[in-house]
Amino acid sequence: MPPRANGEIRADFVAHDARTRIGRLYETGGLRLRFPKAHEICEGVIVNTAGGVVGGDRAQLSFNAVAGARVVLTTQSAEKIYRADGPPARIETSLTLGAGAALHWLPQETILFDRAALVRSLDVDMAADASLVACESVVFGRLAMGETCAAGDFRDRWRVRRAGKLIFAEDTRLENPVALLDRPAIGAGARALATLLYVAPDASARLEECRAALEGAPCESGVSALDGFLVARLLSPSPESLRLAILSLFSHLLGRAAPRVWQ
Template sequence: MRQSGSLKLVFPQTHRDDAEVILVNTAGGITGGDQYTLDIEVGNRARLTLTTQAAERAYRAQTGETGSVTTRLTVRNGGTMQWLPQELILYDRSALHRRLDISLEPQARLLMVEPVVFGRAAMPETLDDITFRDRIRITRNGAPLYIDGMDLHGNATAHLARRAIANGAGAMASVVMVAPDAENYLPALRALLPATAGASMLCADVLVIRHLAADSYALRRSLVPALEHLSNNTLPTSWRL
């Protein structure tokens, strides 16, 4: 392992066979001009769970400066990757480009969550002027399996208030599970989700959830039980604090 700058990995002790890693940004957040890159490979039959110490924060950026976060994950045959970062909180005047590329070999398994919170509800904060570009790409054996993207520019609060967009939601999450038994989780999963979330099979072994919530508290209240179910009760401790 090689690490530098303010992006650190720590390895807590667990009582499971798989490795658990906590990603820590010692800078305390991301602002314009920051550049973060993370490359991780999970080997044959290896199992890795990666989470974050707490919610990540995208702070106000100077005019003309944009932060970037690029993550590349590779999972070899028989390997299992649980990519479970906690929420990204977007502050007003933030500017961030984020990209997640996941490459799976044919027999690899994946559980991925990406939660995003649109402003600090307790402040209360509105996102009157932000730049947020988010891209998620999952491939298997080089072929596209799941492609997603979001672009928010300017008054994101007004945009998200539109009924056909988010109907005023202040938080969201995307969840993807790639596993041969993914469909077995679907009936119990749907019983755990609120009316503002939906789960379906993208194909025979790819389960997808799109989740909207009023704020981060409401999101966690239903997202944590869903992730517990999908991870077979191996959700990292930092998610429960």
Template sequence: MTATQRTAADLERYDGALRVSVADGRLTDLHFTPPMRLFRPHGESGEPRTVVIANVAGGVVGGDRLSVSIGVGPGEALLATTQAAEKVYRSAGAEAELVNRFSVAEGAELEMLSSGTILFDGARLARSTEIDVAAGGRAAYAETVVFGRIARGEVFATGALRDRIRLRRDGRLLWADDFALADDIQGLTAARAGLDGARALSTLLLVGAGASAAVGIARDLPALEQVRVGVSALSEDLVVMRVLARDAAAGRTVLGDLWSASRAAWLDRPARMPVIWSV
């Protein structure tokens, strides 16, 4: 039987999970099941402990269920990123499910920078992200969704996306976001009141004391024809940034600029992206 003759029932489905915590100066509670893996590169000078999350299956198909759970203990710091953009392939009908849970204790810092998610035409994805930051903790979270395989000239025209984010402070809900695309996806992405023709959407959340220092960084960015940036300081310690890009590569560059400058101003860290982003 050739690859093109295989049916949905023939394809392997994964129920994979990755769990890791940082406590007492080391990684603890480390557990992962295929296809999830965790890599621990040597940290660069001036950087906290760094981990790289990977899906070694090479992508996500309908019916897959994958989860990532990261906990940062009191006084600890962690920089987490992903090995590559997650590819969500065309589905024969089943929905793929991704679940993320991040917890940050008092006096701890977590930077979670995803390389993004690429939705192939026909993909069906439900993703849930839960972030809980204790009083005195700080967290930065960034994610990008690309609508189609841009290099192949493909657009995300059929399928479905449900993306849910819940941000809590000591268990109290501070910010909730639900984003969905289905049915007339091309009409929704083209509409002025929708994505206005954007091919990529990035979200950057900063929560913790001093987060509002990053607001001026977004407002001072030079205007770009292919990229729109919005920033809201919902409080002194909660900032939400959005990047809408008609050119996904340009949007990635802008997100990198925002991330780098924000972490320097807010966390007193080097104004740079993780090395793996340039590999």
């Protein structure tokens, strides 16, 4: 069955005169990339003009930060995944980082409505001395409306390669997610979760700093580091509490304020 809606963004970012600018941009379907302000770091905001994603939709995002480029990418708002009556929605993201490049992949929350089905992937290919911050957060249900994602299917796949070597691989599947997240050994009642990955030459040295940033945070969290990459995982029954904890991590890792749309 062909996709109900097929959107794509492909963009290259280049360093020029101590600033990063867009080098090439291709947009199709309902996806757009906008640049609110010009800074030393290029900040791009992804806009889904359809207002959400339903079963059968497909979004393909491909971003290339060439040597020395510094890029922050986020979304205009939380992405809403609506009920799927047939095939799942698919969101596929590919990030490429050249020598000395820095890319921050910081989309706002993905909200799964009841009976939503989403297959999502993140593939990263980065140079040995590049720097990556990638954070994805998921909320199961419109909790403010009293709705949970009791039925549905969420699949998430991450692959990160540095200098051609696979350094991080993870597959997650939550089918009928609320029942799974209610289990003490899985989520203990959580309705929102996030994974943050930091890959950089100094990643291991930032471990204690990141743990300190989450001390007292109103959520369950853990941070570990190994051989140049750091992983933080967060769980909370409250999306608002999870967001505050993520912003605390951002303030330590980014070296600048979080994207304005997050604030």
